[in-house]
Amino acid sequence: MQRRIRLACLSAVALPALAFAGGFNKTYLVPAFLGCAGPATCAPQRESLYRFDSAVLRNSASRFLVPGKVAFMFEIKGVRDGGGNLVTTNTADRSDDFKLVSIPGQITITGLGTFPADAIPEVVLPLDLKNGAGKLSFKTPEATPPGLVSDGGGIVVLDNQGKRLAVVGAMSKP
16 A cells, blocks of 8 residues: 555656646747856856757646556757767667656655655656757556645756756746
């Protein structure tokens, strides 16, 4: 029972989105910039040396989870290295993969309790690229319990050096 609850909680971590039933929402990710430590403004500096043209997270417009269905899909295009070359990773070598990380929020299961955000580990999904493009999807586990609520959390894309490439946010036209 404890293992089933843990699996359900892990699945909820990866649910900034709900299962694909009744359409989907589209969220464009933005480049990740280094923070500024001082009271003065810092020069903008991207965290990753890589660049991308577009990164899109698609998640359900449905109100409720549907176990066994796609919870979210992610697609990135135009990923280029520091020299401007389109990136291709080796499908047989996980060490060069980019990663999509779903950061947990707070998880509540009706009748069981609320788990603190740090009690549930991040879900890390490997992302291989071919000619600068990659995509992946994540399904809601069949063991998802009724009454599960996930709030907060987020999605981050890491490059193959572990640096943030893309984050959920907003930006205006350059």
